Amino acid sequence: MENSIQLDDLNRRILRALQRDASLTATELANVVASSPASCWRRVRSLEDGGVLQGAVRLVNRQALNQDIDVMCSLRLKSHSEADxxxxxxxxxxxxxxxxxxxxxxxxxxxxxxxxxDIRGYEHFLMRTLLRHPAVASANSQFALSRVKYTTAVPV
Structure with missing residues (x-):
């Protein structure tokens, strides 16, 4: 897919700012990137229309919702059919x-x-849901001990 959006320095500043805080108003964004609100608004619309910017979300702290276990699970299917x-x-x-x-x-x-x-919650999901799926052959779980780096920001 060819990207028709020109990422000049201002577009890059806009993308970096919005990746840090998607709730910025046009005026706040303009102040952060040293541009006018009208120019920022046009560029944001152009970046959205070009598919560079997609929906805005708020990040949730998983520990605040008692989701303390973070697992990387490698999984193998029984077959490689398109249907499975x-x-x-x-x-x-x-x-x-x-x-x-x-x-x-x-x-x-x-x-x-x-x-x-917790571990019991993951075990329940693994043993009673994931491994019981008819397409799943096996799984290997690795538990994250700590998070060294986490970002959703794409380098621009």
Whole structure:
């Protein structure tokens, strides 16, 4: 997909500012990036229309909601049929505790990032939900001990 948006210095400043705080008003954004509110508004619209900027969200502190366990789960499917992958990916989309899912190269088929309140909560999900899915052959879980870096910001 070819990107038709020109990322000049002002566009880059706008993207960096909005990745730090998407709630900025046009006036606040203009002050942060040293531009006029009208110019910022036009550029933000252009970045949205070009698909560079997508929906604005607020980040939630998972520990504040008692989701203390962060698990990286490598998973292998029983078969590599398109039908099994489609059914499994729909299952993943329906699971609120699976925050991220990637197809990966190597010995595993998927890498999932899963949150849970505690070890028992994760064990319950793993043993009674994930491993019982008809497309799943096996899984390997790794528990995050601490978070060294976390960002949603893309370098621009």
């Amino acid at each position: 992958a489609k059914v499994f990916e729909q299952f993943v989309a329906d699971q609120d505790n699976i925050l991220e899912c990637y197809t990966v190269s190597g010995e595993w088929d998927y890498l999932l990032r899963i949150v849970a309140a």
